[in-house]
Amino acid sequence: MSLIAVGTVAFDAIETPFGKTDKIVGGAATYITLAASYFVKQSHLISVIGSDFPEEVLRELSRRGINQDGLEIKEGEKSFFWSGKYHYDLNSRDTLVTELNVLETFEPKVPEAAKDSEYVMLGNLAPQVQMSVIEQLPKRPKLVALDTMNFWMDIAMDDLAKVIAKIDLLTINDEEARQLTREHSLVKAAQKILKMGPRYLIIKKGEHGALLFDDEQVFFAPALPLEDVVDPTGAGDTFAGGMMGYLAHTDDCSFENLKRAVIIGSAMASFTCEAFGTERLMDLTTEAIDHRIQKFVDLVDFDITLVE
Amino acid sequence: MSLIAVGTVAFDAIETPFGKTDKIVGGAATYITLAASYFVKQSHLISVIGSDFPEEVLRELSRRGINQDGLEIKEGEKSFFWSGKYHYDLNSRDTLVTELNVLETFEPKVPEAAKDSEYVMLGNLAPQVQMSVIEQLPKRPKLVALDTMNFWMDIAMDDLAKVIAKIDLLTINDEEARQLTREHSLVKAAQKILKMGPRYLIIKKGEHGALLFDDEQVFFAPALPLEDVVDPTGAGDTFAGGMMGYLAHTDDCSFENLKRAVIIGSAMASFTCEAFGTERLMDLTTEAIDHRIQKFVDLVDFDITLVE
Numbered sequence: 001m002s003l004i005a006v007g008t009v010a011f012d013a014i015e016t017p018f019g020k021t022d023k024i025v026g027g028a029a030t031y032i033t034l035a036a037s038y039f040v041k042q043s044h045l046i047s048v049i050g051s052d053f054p055e056e057v058l059r060e061l062s063r064r065g066i067n068q069d070g071l072e073i074k075e076g077e078k079s080f081f082w083s084g085k086y087h088y089d090l091n092s093r094d095t096l097v098t099e100l101n102v103l104e105t106f107e108p109k110v111p112e113a114a115k116d117s118e119y120v121m122l123g124n125l126a127p128q129v130q131m132s133v134i135e136q137l138p139k140r141p142k143l144v145a146l147d148t149m150n151f152w153m154d155i156a157m158d159d160l161a162k163v164i165a166k167i168d169l170l171t172i173n174d175e176e177a178r179q180l181t182r183e184h185s186l187v188k189a190a191q192k193i194l195k196m197g198p199r200y201l202i203i204k205k206g207e208h209g210a211l212l213f214d215d216e217q218v219f220f221a222p223a224l225p226l227e228d229v230v231d232p233t234g235a236g237d238t239f240a241g242g243m244m245g246y247l248a249h250t251d252d253c254s255f256e257n258l259k260r261a262v263i264i265g266s267a268m269a270s271f272t273c274e275a276f277g278t279e280r281l282m283d284l285t286t287e288a289i290d291h292r293i294q295k296f297v298d299l300v301d302f303d304i305t306l307v308e
Numbered sequence: 309m310s311l312i313a314v315g316t317v318a319f320d321a322i323e324t325p326f327g328k329t330d331k332i333v334g335g336a337a338t339y340i341t342l343a344a345s346y347f348v349k350q351s352h353l354i355s356v357i358g359s360d361f362p363e364e365v366l367r368e369l370s371r372r373g374i375n376q377d378g379l380e381i382k383e384g385e386k387s388f389f390w391s392g393k394y395h396y397d398l399n400s401r402d403t404l405v406t407e408l409n410v411l412e413t414f415e416p417k418v419p420e421a422a423k424d425s426e427y428v429m430l431g432n433l434a435p436q437v438q439m440s441v442i443e444q445l446p447k448r449p450k451l452v453a454l455d456t457m458n459f460w461m462d463i464a465m466d467d468l469a470k471v472i473a474k475i476d477l478l479t480i481n482d483e484e485a486r487q488l489t490r491e492h493s494l495v496k497a498a499q500k501i502l503k504m505g506p507r508y509l510i511i512k513k514g515e516h517g518a519l520l521f522d523d524e525q526v527f528f529a530p531a532l533p534l535e536d537v538v539d540p541t542g543a544g545d546t547f548a549g550g551m552m553g554y555l556a557h558t559d560d561c562s563f564e565n566l567k568r569a570v571i572i573g574s575a576m577a578s579f580t581c582e583a584f585g586t587e588r589l590m591d592l593t594t595e596a597i598d599h600r601i602q603k604f605v606d607l608v609d610f611d612i613t614l615v616e
Contacts, residue, residue, distance in 0.1 A: 017492075088492065089492070090492075184325075184396065184397070184398075185533075185534065185535055185536060185537065186533050187533045187534060187535045188535060205516065208513065208516035208517070209516070209517075209530070211533060217606075218533060218607065219607065219608075219609075219610070220530040220533075220607045220608055221608075221610075222517070222528040222530065222608070225493075225494050225495045225519060225526060225528075226493065226495065227493055227495045227496060228493060229493065256610075256611075259609075259610040260610055260611075260612050263610055263612060264612075293612060297612060298525075299526065299527065299528045300527075300528055300529075300530070300608040301527075301567075302527070302529075302564075302567040302568055302571055303564075303568075304568050304571060304572075304601060304605060
């Protein structure tokens with residue numbers, strides 16, 4: 001099945017306690033489509049860049065089946081740029097620079113060839129922009145997933161609630177789930193969020209794993225304890241890309257298959273953390289991915305006989 | 309197999325964002341022996357109390373097979389008292405009052421009947437006090453487990469290192485593992501700690517679950533997402549008690565069985581969080597425990613076919 005990914009394609013400059021980069025290629029939709037490319041032959045990248053974006057990266061994305069009919073290039077303008085510095089624990093970071101550039105006037109256009117896509121991943125963007133993508137689709141896809149962040153809860157809550165009502169799967173982190181619902185208990189927060197519209201909710205907890213909820217069940221996917229976390233930038237988007245790529249590949253939106261997709265997303269995200277930017281996502285093999293997924297299987301595998 | 313539990317038997321006064329208690333019964337060894345009592349017919353409680361400790365609680369512990377030959381009662385003195393206030397996230401707390409009272413001169417004595425115990429849980433106490441228990445045992449037990457905290461790393465690191473070298477299983481939380489090793493990566497921290505002596509390490513992450521390491525393998529036990537966490541006091545000790553009770557009951561110290569024991573400890577700890585103090589631990593049934601363990605099985609259960 002075909003996949004649409006909407007989000008930023010950008011430059012990042014990242015500082016962690018373990019190193020620092022100049023401007024490197026990043027952006028939510030970059031991570032999403034790269035991670036998905038290991039599972040789907042084709043995806044549609046919907047984004048906007050300036051004329052400063054490296055052509056060889058675009059060629060590399062093409063080579064991986066990432067269709068760029070929906071990628072607008074604004075001549076003479078600059079691509080979105082974000083710079084951030086991680087704290088020692090790597091769970092929190094400060095934004096140093098945000099230059100919206102081309103993103104300021106971004107109006108995503110879904111190309112004709114993408115309009116029958118059954119799987120849609122809306123990366124973190126203004127809720128109105130996310131909504132405009134849904135409105136361009138002639139028929140309801142099988143699964144529309146949306147990522148967002150606390151920033152939009154602060155400044156555009158009404159628009160955010162409107163788009164959340166239209167989607168099937170919401171991914172947010174634990175603090176955002178608490179902010180969105182004013183509930184400390186993630187179980188109660190999940191119940192409230194599912195009442196807002198989505199059929200599924202994923203609460204991402206970074207190095208502490210992720211929780212998948214529907215209105216009756218809960219599943220927990222661990223994060224793999226890594227020897228070295230170099231840079232968590234893009235881990236959440238990689239998670240989304242691996243998950244959506246797997247769902248589009250298997251074309252099965254059951255809770256059982258969502259569980260698998262969450263494990264696969266977690267496995268892909270663990271790779272992204274091992275190097276700066278998209279470096280690890282660029283050179284994976286099927287064997288490496290299988291081996292990593294097996295580590296997740298082993299990590300939580302136990303066989304219990306209930307106490308008599 | 310018989311179990312020894314060494315630690316405090318005390319009074320706590322607890323304030324959480326959701327409620328407040330007067331002085332209630334608490335203490336590491338109380339939680340440990342109560343949790344273990346669902347798995348072993350007999351355990352030996354080694355601790356000290358004042359004459360202010362309620363006799364009906366001691367009778368209740370006796371009724372549950374908790375032998376008190378090693379429980380010293382200091383006439384005219386007061387039991388250990390701790391008072392604390394939890395922050396909104398329930399992951400951190402401030403100590404308001406610590407009155408050592410009888411604990412100040414505590415010299416644990418292992419009673420004759422306990423000396424052949426094969427399973428020993430040393431609750432959080434001064435490392436020298438923990439060591440003195442090991443030194444009283446005529447032969448090496450099958451498994452000695454030890455809990456400690458950052459306080460002892462700050463003021464008694466040499467003694468702590470000595471006792472850690474003598475034990476089989478260390479349980480600490482993630483921040484303590486990092487402090488003990490000056491490693492941010494828990495994988496690297498675990499490698500260093502296992503070189504200090506223990507065969508197994510458990511890193512407790514509170515609401516984020518627990519990691520079990522030996523020198524080759526890692527296992528992750530999730531925490532159950534709870535609708536209401538009322539009071540996490542004693543959760544770590546309940547975890548240790550459930551785990552050690554199960555290990556003593558099954559008399560199997562393999563990594564495979566440790567994994568089961570960690571799940572059972574996590575299940576028992578989840579009960580403790582649901583009410584103040586030992587309230588939930590007092591009224592459990594085998595059915596309730598089985599049902600709770602099944603929730604852990606379901607929580608991480610997935611069936612994956614590796615990607616072709």
